[in-house]
Amino acid sequence: MSARGRYQGDGIGLVDDKGRVAIPSALRTVLAANSPKSNGKDGGTIVIGAHQRSRCLIAYDPNFLDVLAEKLDRREADNTSADGEFDYNIKRRAASGEAVPFDGSGRFIMPRFPRFHAGIGEHAFFYGVLDYIEIWDPKTLIETADAPEIMKSMARFYMAEKGVAL
Numbered sequence: 001m002s003a004r005g006r007y008q009g010d011g012i013g014l015v016d017d018k019g020r021v022a023i024p025s026a027l028r029t030v031l032a033a034n035s036p037k038s039n040g041k042d043g044g045t046i047v048i049g050a051h052q053r054s055r056c057l058i059a060y061d062p063n064f065l066d067v068l069a070e071k072l073d074r075r076e077a078d079n080t081s082a083d084g085e086f087d088y089n090i091k092r093r094a095a096s097g098e099a100v101p102f103d104g105s106g107r108f109i110m111p112r113f114p115r116f117h118a119g120i121g122e123h124a125f126f127y128g129v130l131d132y133i134e135i136w137d138p139k140t141l142i143e144t145a146d147a148p149e150i151m152k153s154m155a156r157f158y159m160a161e162k163g164v165a166l
Contacts, residue, residue, distance in 0.1 A: 002065070005030035007128030010151075012138070012158035014123060021124050023059075023106035027133055031102070035061035042104025048135070049097030050117045054144065057110075057118045058133040062099055062150055064132060109127045110135075123162070142166050 011024030023031060023046070035044045047065065051058045060068075067154045073159055080086040102108035110120065138155040141147055156166050 004067075005033045006130045007031070008130065008136050009126075009128045010154050010158075011126050012123055012162065013126060014153070014162075015110065015115075015120060019110040019112065020107055021110055023102060023133075024126050025106070025130050026042035026100070027126055029142070030128075031061055031106075031133075032135055035063050035150075036128055044053050045099050046102050046108055047097045048108075048111050048114050049095075050114055051134065054134070054147070055140055056137075057120070058097075058132050059126075060132040065097075065163050067131070086124045092155055123159065124163070125151075125158065127151055127154070138164075 007027055007030050009024055009026030009030075011027070013021040013024065015021045020046045022028075031046060032042070032044050045057050045062050047062055048057055048059050072126050097116070098114070098122045100108050100111060110124070117137065118139050120135065120137045123138050125141055127136070128133045136151075136155070138159050141155050143150050159166050
C-alpha cells in the first residue's frame with residue numbers, strides 16, 4: 001500500500017437545509033490526495049458513517065476501508081474465544097458508512113441517517129484524527145464528558161467566531 005496522507009486540521013462548516021456542508025481546506029486536500037478521482041477532475045469521494053462509540057460521525061477516503069477492515073479483523077481475532085465465538089458487535093459498530101461525492105470546493109451532502117444519529121444541525125465541527133475525520137455537532141461535543149478539552153475549546157472558538165456561544 002502506498003503512503004497515505006494523515007488527516008490533521010479542524011474547522012466548522014455551515015450545514016444548509018439540504019445537508020450540504022464543505023470540508024475544511026486542510027482536510028479536503030488530504031482527502032482528495034488519498035482518493036483522487038479517476039477522471040482527473042476536482043473532488044472525490046468521502047465515506048460518512050456513525051462513529052463506533054461517540055455520538056459523532058467518522059469520515060474517510062474509500063481507500064481507508066481496507067485499513068479499517070484489517071484492524072477490525074485483528075480485533076476480532078484477538079477477541080475470539082476457544083470455542084470460536086467472537087464479539088459480533090466489533091464489526092457491526094464500525095460497518096456504518098455511505099460513500100458520497102464531494103466537489104472541488106469540498107462540498108458534499110451529508111447522508112440523512114448519520115446526520116440524524118450525530119444530532120448535527122446548522123453547524124458541523126470537523127476534526128482530523130490522523131487516520132480519519134470526526135464530524136461533530138458542536139453542542140454535543142461540548143457535552144461529551146470524555147472528549148478532549150482541546151477539541152471542545154476549538155469548537156467554542158469557531159462557534160464564537162460565528163457569533164454563537166456554547
